[in-house]
Amino acid sequence: MPKTDTILSVKSLRYFLQLIDTMNYTQAAQILGITQPALTQQVKKLEYAIGAPLFGQMGKKLYLTEAGKEMESAAVELLSTINGVISDIQEYTQADKGNISVGVMDTLQADVFYEFLRFFHRKYPEVTFSVDYYDRKELWRRLDTNLIDLAIMYLPDNTKKEETNLRHQYNHHDISSDRLVVLTHKTTVEAGETYPVSRFINRKWIAYPDDFYVTHLMYELFGKKHKPDISMEIASTKEMVQMAEVTDYDTYVTQSYYDIHKDEISLTPIYLQGEHDFHISYVYRKGKLEIPRMENMLKEFEMFLDKRLDSSRLLREVKQK
Template identity: 65%
Template sequence: MSKSDTILSAKSLRYFLQLIETMNYTQAAQILGITQPALTQQVKKLERAIGAPLFGQMGKKLYLTEAGAAAIELLNTINGVISDIQEYTQSDKGNISIGILESVHVDLFYQFLRYFNKKYPEVTFTVDYFDRKELWHRLDSNMIDMAIMYMPDTTNKTGANFRHQYNHRDICPEHIVVLTHKDNVEAGGTYSVTRFGNRKWVAYPENYYLSRLMRLNFSKKIDLVTPFKIASTKEMIKIAENTDLDTYVDQTYYEAHKDEINLTPVYIKNMPEFTTACVYRRGKLDVPRMKKLLTELQIFLDNNLDRNHNFSKLLSEEIK
């Protein structure tokens, strides 16, 4: 028998844990149904294998030595690992970590999380917002289970690497909606960028996805002059409404808040198409709770999305 087998034998560990609980050899032996010498022998066996005493004695009272305290910490770590492994195999328990790209608006997704939590209350969620670089870092490092982001996105991925490492499924198609003060355009109309040549803008910071799309489209014809760059969509619109500046948001945000917005919504010709998508590492579908989450999300979207909004399905047949 190896030294590690001796240290971690089920009997020795059970006796050790019981003695920790009572800190009394007589009581621990009675609970275990053995004699006190037999208990003492097992503890001494552990101490010889470890090479240090686990308990000291002051008068009649036992106390844990530094080695004993370290052993407890090790056992807690082992128990934590066992718990994580057990959660990995369960579909209705455990934590799912989700990262969301800044400026993506996913009200419907939060509705789904509330629905899922009622159905599976022992599955918990950690949700946070990141810029594109940090979001990809966390996906690559397996620090998050899935991401909600705009696609296509090649921040740090070649097409080949993306296909080999990740799955992504579109949640909904998106468009940029320009919110303007211009009085010679019609709500919902589509116009050339040259119609906005003399306009100034309040916009997202330059590293934001929508700002990049706007710059790519406008730079071919006119300069995109942006006196204000703000990360908050709500504040961006508020500033636009209280100045003569125009702004822009994605279609999902506009549809959710159009009754609150006092600017004219229009579209720009030849603006690149993009989608809001769910991105996750290949292999995540091997985790039962992730497969259940994605399957339930597909069902939820099928039942709740506005058919007229032409949303695409989230998942393919691979998770069925």
């Protein structure tokens, strides 16, 4: 076995870099908590393994030789790689450390999820989260390619049938139910009532782009014979509603969005016949359960949702009494 296999250890590289920081054997040894002879011995072993002196001396001052400069760059890179691998392994095997990457559908109000994150962070402060917003197509792509650990999206998603088998490759859990709300200028309807689609076929609409989940729901409601007459597409829900309010056009949002912003909206909310509830759900690849922090987080999320549901049910019962 070559001598470099035993000499180029993490310890020797760390000692070497500490000596570079101080350029003083006594100070470096004190910082490392070892004796000066022990440090000197490690450096000499390293020089013997390399086959060249790493330090020179001018008077009482140390300086790095050309070989030392090359070794410094290599040592920094090697230690960085080793520390990164160790960190990754520790994060992979520990339930209370590491990062979880989450993708959220860009038209979705994820208030319940953020409420859970605040609760979870207080309990597990060393588990960090990266949260980004994507459209439905990009969410599935990132799930399929393992770029995110968890997706918060609407289900059922009929557009995904040909791309993946949700039942076999993924697990999912419902967070809450949602539904489609039409916001209209019509004065012949009453807020909160349900009307046939035929009463809105001749209306003009401001809508989300075609690849948005709720746009597909609108197309399904109108059927193959009719299609919403869309005059403008806007990706931002807030801007879409504001534009509808200053024109004669109708629009549509989710119930969760309307409930939060209803005091800011002047249009009349109604429902269309044939419209059905859909779910805000979290979705993850089944293999993610092998990662302790993911398994722990998902268990905590399920318990959080169960407690939240119990609290809501109790509140309703109290109000009914």
